[in-house]
Amino acid sequence: MTTQKLSAVLDHIEADSDNSLARLFTLLRIKSISADPAHAKDCKAAADHLAHDLASLGFAAEVLPTGGHPAVVAKGNGGAPSGRPHVLFYGHYDVQPVDPVELWHRPPFEPAVVDHADGRKIIVARGAEDDKGQLMTFVEACRAWHKVTGSLPLDVTFLIEGEEEVGSKHLVAFLENHKKDLAADFALVCDTSMWDPDTPAITTALRGLVYDEVRITAANRDLHSGLFGGAAQNPIRVLTRILGGLHDDNGCVTLPGFYDGVKDLPPDILAQWKALAFTPETFLKPIGLSVPAGESGRLMIEQVFSRPTCDINGIVGGYTGEGSKTVIPSQASAKVSFRLVEGQDPAKIRAAFRAYVTERLPKDCTADFIDHSGAPAVSLDWQMKPLLAAKRALSEEWGREAQLIGSGGSIPVVGDFKRTLGLDTVLVGFGLDDDNIHSPNEKYDLKSFQKGIRSWARILAALADMPKA
Amino acid sequence: MTTQKLSAVLDHIEADSDNSLARLFTLLRIKSISADPAHAKDCKAAADHLAHDLASLGFAAEVLPTGGHPAVVAKGNGGAPSGRPHVLFYGHYDVQPVDPVELWHRPPFEPAVVDHADGRKIIVARGAEDDKGQLMTFVEACRAWHKVTGSLPLDVTFLIEGEEEVGSKHLVAFLENHKKDLAADFALVCDTSMWDPDTPAITTALRGLVYDEVRITAANRDLHSGLFGGAAQNPIRVLTRILGGLHDDNGCVTLPGFYDGVKDLPPDILAQWKALAFTPETFLKPIGLSVPAGESGRLMIEQVFSRPTCDINGIVGGYTGEGSKTVIPSQASAKVSFRLVEGQDPAKIRAAFRAYVTERLPKDCTADFIDHSGAPAVSLDWQMKPLLAAKRALSEEWGREAQLIGSGGSIPVVGDFKRTLGLDTVLVGFGLDDDNIHSPNEKYDLKSFQKGIRSWARILAALADMPKA
DSSP, X not given: XXXXXXXXHHHHHHHTHHHHHHHHHHHHTSOOBTTOGGGHHHHHHHHHHHHHHHHTTTOEEEEEOOXXXXXXXXXXXXXXXXXXXXXXXXXEXXXXXXXXXXGOSSOTXXXXXXEOXXXXXXXXXXXTTTTHHHHHHHHHHHHHHHXXXXXXXXXXXXXXXXXXXXXXXXXXXXXXXXXXTTOOSEEEEOOOBOSBTTBOEEEEEEOEEEEEEEEEEOSSSOEEHHHHBTTBOOHHHHHHHHHTTSBOTTSOBOSTTTTTTOOOOOHHHHHHHHHSOOOHXXXXXXXXXXXXXXXTTSOHHHHHHTSOEEEEEEEEEEOOXXXXXXXXXXXXEEEEEEEEOTTOOHHHHHHHHHHHHHHTOOTTOEEEEEEEEEEOOEEOOTTOHHHHHHHHHHHXXXXXXXXXXXXXSOOTHHHHIIIIIOOOXXXXXXXXXXXXXXXXXXXXXXXXXXXXXXXXXXXXXXXXXXXXX | OHHHHHHHHHHXXXXXXXXXXXXXXXXXXXXXXXXXXXXXXXXXXXXXXXXXXXHTTTOXXXXXXXXSSOEEEEEEOOOOOTTSOEEEXXXXXXXXXXXXXXXXXXXXXXXXXXXXXXXXXXXXXXXXXXXXXXXXXXXXXXXXXXHHHSSOSSEEEEEEXXXXXXXXXXXXXXXXXXXXXXXXXXXXXXXXXXXXXXXXXXXXXXXXEXXXXXXXXXXXXXXXXHHHTTTSOOHHHHHHHHHTTSBOTTSOBOSTTTTTTOOOOOHHHHHHHHHSOOOHHHHTGGGTOOSOOSOTTSOHHHHHHTSOEXXXXXXXXXXXSSSOXXXXXXXXXXXEEXXXXXXXXXXXXXXXXXXHHHHTOOTTOEEEEEEEEEEOOEEOOTTOHHHHHHHHHHHXXXXXXXXXXXXXXXXXXXXXXXXXXXXXXXXXXXXXXXXXXXXXTOEEEHHHHHHHHHHHHHHHHHHHHSOXX
């Protein structure tokens, strides 16, 4: 029966396409940058907007406080026969900062559909993909089911948070405090990528993350480098010397114990990965690079999916304006993150980094640290029923077998759901490698958005028809 | 005769003290930041103001174009008996940027006299010392002579430029084009420091400067560190690795050939310097440091006066705002300067730095460079007559023997005057180590300003009475 209704739902999605896009644009216009306290009101506005929208689809929607930006929880009863599964859908309404804003070709919060150089239609705006565009594919699929059938094919609870881009600091406490409201059989997350523009994918392995900030202080004030240079310690010199030693000549991370517990890939997986067409030509050339920069002796696909890494995400000290200033600054700081794989403990990695810095500080220098976030790596069961049902639905929509893939990125909520709510997660998303997420000119293919909505409509049907475990 | 008039001039300076301060404040209120194009109008305003002021003292004053901010040239005829020397006075009206502005205790362009913690009266503002306060000591001395005697005791030409803080890029061409207007017997510059708050000094050795900016580019756009981290080259990692290698474990600069031509101090000078009370306790403790950071095995006084150095004056790349962003930036850049001593060629040092960076670039990275300025070190003749005359006058005013000292800073105009105009320079200034020049809360001791004016009044008399060489 669900399958018969699905056809009508898919027809409605096609007919309602322009309205879906207009609703996404409304959300994209809200400047919900979670990292910037100046945009706290915009974050609240995004939450209110989503709660209002979900209420219009029959959901019991609330905007709930956290220790930071609020979360939206919305419960929709499918009026479905008992025995059908209950899913918890997770997305986030917050977006990354937009700097350097001068590199955007359009204002980042004025979304538009434009023609990509290769002819694709793309939606351009901050959050177009991550995660407003992705999250709205699921919302629009629910809307279509509700419009056509008057209800959802199964029970759906929404959890939409506003602090994903700043480390979801208050999420675990929120999950603990709302266990009953968030009870479900499994979770769905739309925040990942396709294998390629024509091939859908379900992500089953995610790297973890440790993100730390270090600030080194030397003199009690900025100094003139002519008068003091040579005698006064320079914190930029100290910082570059320490950070410059984080990798060895082979691209390996030098923190003592960094690779403890990291396993090599099983030979069969390694053989499969070797066979994939994942080459510098396909992966690096579009971003202007040609040579993998990670550990020598590892496949590039290992470097991004299954090996831990270290990146300096930001550095600043001294005079950075136009022209020159002969200053020895008092302070210099850097943001450093580590992508973790199975077997690595975030707390140990953070401690190892801080010890590494502290042990290398010369006399007269001090280091302060800020913990921005941390989460272990996640491996999901490739055989769980909801995942297989979603895989079938995706393959039908795209006319190609959906791939089960790893991802270099981190989605800590997956581990949090398992630990606090006992839920497994199915990760389906429609992002592409060239979406410029976290960068200027973020985009989402119009095809990703439109077929993403259709994909979720199919997945909801497939999950509804799946026998409850 | 000059000596008799001097007494009246000094009396007038005392009586006119409040007005002198008010005139300095007027100049300090002009935001003449030469590094920032947004302040070009303010630079022009400072030049106009000074020309107008000098004209009121009987000078034939003009604001003349350069390739950048304008220069003031003002010629004052002393109506002095022939045979008296003609001096060229040099100062600069431009000031350093004020960032980080949040560390200032008062708005940087609202000058005030405040009480220092130790009881000294200090003038606080950007430029209070460097160089508006210093330059006005000479202007006020001329004003007093003009007021009391109706003329100056000798011929004075002013050259006040507006690009000293950005490398004086257009100065040499300007000197070449105005040789005739700037003809004199020797030059006076007020842009240096005292030995200590009670002991005046004449600076006879200045380090040179090479200031370069390097920008490293990797990918053609900013990347998400989860998706690309491990495979994509990170320009901050490259930059820190290269800059972190500029010093070895002994604090020596590692550029090949950097120390070529650098001579050790003559044993008698080294013995004199060892005897000076120039210790970490006196020099570093006030700025919160305790251990000299330069070449091991060298006296601290060598490290700042007679040894070449390398400092990173600024670095920036990636996300530097509040919170976290998992970005691998496309670019990272740094401002790097070298203080040079006699025997080092600025062009060779710049070339060595650029070669050092370029040779260490990994595949897929490029480096661009910006030349901000360069000047060789300068050594002046300790025995020249105007210097000895100035030394006598300073010693009389302060009641202590004026010291002949070196300076770690660079005043390239000294070399430029010698090469283009054939002039030797006498460097007299009233700055102190704790003046915070180029830093937040720049100050000039009220005593430096007041006794500086008196010092110049005496020096003008001493130079007028000096037999022309």
